[in-house]
Amino acid sequence: METVLELSGVTRCFGPVEVLHGIDLGLRAGEVHALIGENGAGKSTIMKILGGYLAPTEGQVLLDGSPAAFSSGPEAEARGVVVIHQEFNLAPDLTVADNIFLGREMTRGWRLDHAAMRRAAGDLLEELDTRIDPRARIRDLSVPDRQMVEIAKALSRNARVLIMDEPSAALTHREVDALYAQVDRLRAEGVALMFCSHRLDEVARLADRITVLRDGSVVSRATRGEMTEDQMATAMVGRELTDFFPPKDTLTGNVLLEVQDLSVPGAVDDASLTLHRGEVLGIAGLVGAGRTELAEAIAGLRPGSTGRMTVSGEAVPLADVRAAGRAGIAYLTEDRKEAGLLLTKPLTENLTLAALDRFGFRIDRAAEARAMDDATREFDIRAASPDMPAGALSGGNQQKLLLAKTMLTEPQIVLIDEPTRGIDVGTKRQIYAFIRRLAAEGHGIIVISSELPEVIGLADRVLVMRQGRIAGEVEGDVITEEGIVRLAMGVGADHHDAEHKNREPA
Amino acid sequence: MRRIDFHLLGPLIALIALIIIGALLNPAFLAPANLSNVLARSAFIGLIAVGMTFVITQGGLDLSVGSMAAFIAGITIMAMNALVPITGVNWGTIIIGMMVAMAGGLAAGLFNGALITRARIEPFIVTLGTMGIYRSLVTWLSDGGTLSLDSGLRTLYRPVYFSGIGWITWPIITFAIVAILGEWMMRHTRFGRHVEAIGSNDRVARYSAVDVEGVRLASYVLLGGLVGLATILYVPRLGSASGSTGVLWELEAIAAVIIGGTMLKGGTGRVWGTVVGVLILSMIDNILNLADLVSPYLNGAIQGVIIVLAVVLQREKRATDNR
Incomplete structure (x- = not known):
């Protein structure tokens, strides 16, 4: 098969630091190419170079065999190279159809042809097996729906090369299936595809060719079937990953938190847990089962929630985040960038924000600096300087900073929502070990996760939510994917659906 | 490799350049009498702008401060005049008047803040509304004319604006103290840190158990209190208030905040920058009046250019940040 887009000996420096060392890489027509590696391995930089957003310091980008110096993303797009970024590139107040045709509006004379654009957008979305209304505003769409719009937009541009950054990270299992079907269809049509993903099962399912990056170099290449998921993980981190989950060896003590009939309007109905x-x-x-809403309600972040809650036998008022905090409840959001960290502020200011009252009326900067030093060591935060903005950290280090920030409030009860979303394998393991250590120290931990292996590997007991209610509980050795999926899908779910869910937890 | 951060120091360099230009154009510029005059006039806008820095930094805005000052000046004068037959022409009456001004400012700030944080209406809309309300009330109270302070009280009250320690008059001293306190609050207290956190992302602040609505409310009350303080110093200057008192003060205050390097979208506040911004604006005015190089009527145009330039500089800073 012919190579459409190629990197030849590409090196990239940021200032004095070389982050890519002589990368050779080819995207072929009709082939899906997966790029995997830990956070900071250089995946994003490669994607940006391929998509024309960054220029290589040395080496060349070749399109159809001849040097192509894209000066910008739009220029690359005009030549058939489309990148779908993780941060969506959609105008929130425009409609779906407007967004899909943004910059290439269909016209009739000098007027916009809204009807034709709506029809064409509708056809594209139907091909993607979604029920998104082309007239809906992006603002009103869920994250997965926005992702589908991004994909539809790329398809409408007749991409020859389609590059996707973590395409399934925000999708539910049904949408993931539609996405895979689209990938298969595009492959059959001869499009050259590339994606990066932290989900190795997805890589095994989709990729015809796998390139593994570590520290800015290609460390391994394989074609379909040549590499197991274990081998991929090993190649990424460069060491054997034994004992991925720490042993569940904690002794369980007395009741710390008791929640009775907690309801959040429109999201959670009468949830009780201890x-x-x-x-x-x-x-x-x-x-959408109400997991995040339940956790946020426990942390006092959901106005209008009703029910009863006690911590160590003391009643805690609901919908009062400061009262929950005083009772020792802390919540680690799944939305690091929008609700967890101030991306433009220095690491230290982020670290101490939730616990600022511990640093005196006149903020004690020296104590803050000490806290930052301690956190850097304890949580292994890898940062150039404590004064750098939090947004410049890699995803894994942002998550560690968020953990450190939460733990600085010295909570007894820690609710962690999606502890490892978008985080590389090595950091995942550190975070799992940390969660276990907190439990061993006598904290009570609630972990919400869409990755079943994570829940199974970490939890002593699992509550399964379905449509806003707690559908059941599994404990001890009976914590299996099957047991959880049955509860999550409802007992009457047909076998195919259950198995499907098994493969692709949303 | 440590380059001079022109974004940070730009306003300061501009101010120094202005002082040098002023001194070269007219030696009278640096005379104590002139400096005293410039600084004392800056004090009203300056006090308000310090409060405005907090409001803008937390992501808010207050357009009502000019009308608020006029309204408070109006009720303060009316209250003192009404008290003259009872308490007489003495400092007691003036102190009660000052308390009225302070209470009026705090109440007006509380009203703005409550509408914004409790009723959840956009700050722009709320303060556009109250701007009209206060302006109209003072015009109504003065019956379209001027409210004048009792002449005996005026004589007694005058020194509050016109005297002080040497040529450094009370308004200058007050402004300096408030500016130092404000800078300290922004940089070294929990309140300041929370204000910046809310302005950069209020959701992160809420998830970090910061009392977002409380801090926002407090910033409007603080601003209201400073408007009250500014009015206390303004009333003895002319001894009167009318429908045209404090017109466009809100825009001058906002302009000073922006020139000083605080971003209009919030998140980063620099009180010392605001002080520099206020001084730049009033010195341009003063220099144009002293030198006949450019018509003083072009004052607004030059100030406009400076405001736009300041924002352009901010934008360049952001582009470097994203690299």
Whole structure:
């Protein structure tokens, strides 16, 4: 098969630091190419170079065999190279159809042909097996729907090369299936595809060719079937990954948190749960089952929630985040960038924001600096300087900073929502070990995760949510994917659906 | 490799350049009498702009401060005049008047803040509304004319604006103290840190258990209090208030904040920058009046250019940040 887009000996420096060392890489027509590696391995930089957003310091980008110096993303797009970024590139106040045809509007004379654009957008979305209304505003769409619009937009541009950064990270299992079907269809049509993903099962399912990056160099190449998921993980981190999950060896103590009939309007109905000292309680369920809403309600972040809640027997008022904080409840959001960290502020200011009252009326900067030093060591935060903005950290280090920030409030009960979303394998392991250590120290931990292996590997007990209710509980050795999926899908779910869910937890 | 950060120091360099230009154009510029005059006039806008820095940094805006000052000046004068038959012409009456001004400012700030944080209406809309309300009320109270302070009280009250320690008059001293306190609050207290956090991302602040609505409310009350303080110093200057008192003060205050390097979208506040911004604006005015190089009527145009330039500089800074 012919190579459409190629990197030849590409090196890239940021200032004095070389982050890519002589990369050779070819995207072929009708082939899906997966680029995998830990956070900071250079995946994003490669994608940006391929998509024309960055120029290589040395080496060349070749399109159809001849040097192509794209000066910008739009220029690359005009020549058939389209990148779908993780941060969506959509105008929130325009409609779906407007967005898909933004910059290439269909016209009739000098007027916009809204009807034709709506029809064409509708056809594209139908091909993607979604029910998104072309007239809907992006603002009103869920994250997965926005992702589908991004894909539809790329398809409408007749891409010859389609590059996707973590395309399934925000999708539910049904949409993931539609995405895979589209990938298969595009491959059959001769499009050259590339994606990067932290989900190795996805890589095994989709990729015809796999390139593994580590520290800015290609360390391994394989074609379909040549590499198991274990081998991919090993190649990425450069060491054997044994004992991925720490042993569940904590002794469970007395009841720490008791929640009775907690309801959040429109999201959670009459949820009750207990959490013990030293326990890791998992909450599983499909996206939209009310898991995040339940956790946020426990942390006092959901106005209008009703029910009863006690911590160590003391009643805690609901919908009052400061009262929950005083009772020792802390919540680690799944939305690091929008609700977790101030991306433009220095690391230190982020670290101490939730616990600022511990640093005196006149903020003690020296104490803050010490806290930052301690956190850097304890959580292994890899940062150039404590004064750098939090947004410049890699995803894994942002998550560690968020953990450090939460733990600085010295909570007894820690609710962690999607602890490892978008994080590389090595950092995942550190975070799992950390969660276990917190439990061993006598904290009560609630972990919400869409990745079933994570829930199963971490939790002593798992609550499964379905449509806003707690559908059931599994404990001990009976925590299996099957047990959880049955509860998550409802007992009457047909076998195919259940198996499907098994493969692709949303 | 440590380059001079022109974004940070730009306003300061501009101010120094202005002082040098002023001194070269007219030696009278640096005379104590002139400096005293310039600084004292800056004090009103300056006090308000310090409060405005907090409001803008937390992501808000207050357009009502000019009308608020006029309204407070109006009720303060009316209250003192009404008290003259009861308490007489003495400092007691003036102190009660000052308390009225302070209370009026705090109440007006609380009103703006409550509408914004409790009723959840956009700050622009709320303060556009109250701007009209206060302006109209003072015009109504003065019946379209001027409210004048009792002449005996005026004589007694005058020194509050016109005297002080040597040529450094009370308004200058007050402004300096408030500016130092404000800078300290922004940089070294929890309140300041929370204001910046809310302005950069209020959701992150809320998830970090910061009392977002409380801090926002407090910033408007603080601003209201400073408007009250500015009015206390303004009333003895003319001894009167009318429908045209404090017109466009809100825009001058906002302009000073922006020139000083605080971003209009919030998140980063620099009180010392605001002080520099206020001084730049009033010195341009003063220099144009002293030198006949350019018509003083072009003052607004030059100030406009400076405001736009300041924002352009901010934009360049952001582009470097994203690299």
